[in-house]
Amino acid sequence: MFMPEDLFAQLDNELNNMTLDIKYDMEKQNAKKAEITKSLIENFWKVWIRFDKIKVPFTMEPSYSTFATFEEFPEHWEFRNIDFAQINTISLVDRSQEQGRTGDSLKAWYYTVDKSMHLRIVFEYCEGEHYYKYSGWKRIFTQQIIYDAPLERVNFTKIWDVLAGVIKVWFESHLRHNRDIIIKYCKENFEKGETFTQ
DSSP states (O other), X not given: OOOOHHHHHHHHHHHHHHHHHHHHHHHHHHHHHHHHHHHHHHHHHHHHHHHHTTTOOEEEESOHHXXXXXXXXXXXXXXXXXXXXXXXXXXXXXXXXXXXXXTOEEEEXXXXXXXXXXXXXXXEEEEEEEEETTTEEEEEEXXXXXXXXXXXXXXXXXXXXXXXXXXXXXXXXXXXXXXXHHHHHHHHHSEEEXXXXX
């Protein structure tokens, strides 16, 4: 049985309206996501520069060659013309060999719950290793949730207030050569997130 012409016209009209509404929502979401991502990248890079001054080896994703052009590396730079809304994960990873720090990181990513995009920022660290019969030694990582909010309610002031505390303690832990300082701070101040092996 074919759909009557007037019912099809009504359905087609509803689908057109839905298309316009969703397109508008996605444009707003992408603009907000691009603004947040650009801010996170800029500030994570400033943290990278500050830790580099005390010879702490960090890596960053996206790579600086993706988002920046340099007049003089690493401090004098400007953003490349890229689509920041396409970047879904930003991370700053400690590559220090001392005290098992390799892999300690700040990570930010976007995820969706019930059609609503969220931003989550965690401090992730290795809690040790475990031997698994069929896969051998695996490192056990834990995340402490530093910030989590729906995209439309992301508050830059709150993000930087919380991150400033983490970064100061992380920096101090390097100056004192005591990794326990940053781990203790994160465990005491933030909710535990996911634990996984790698």
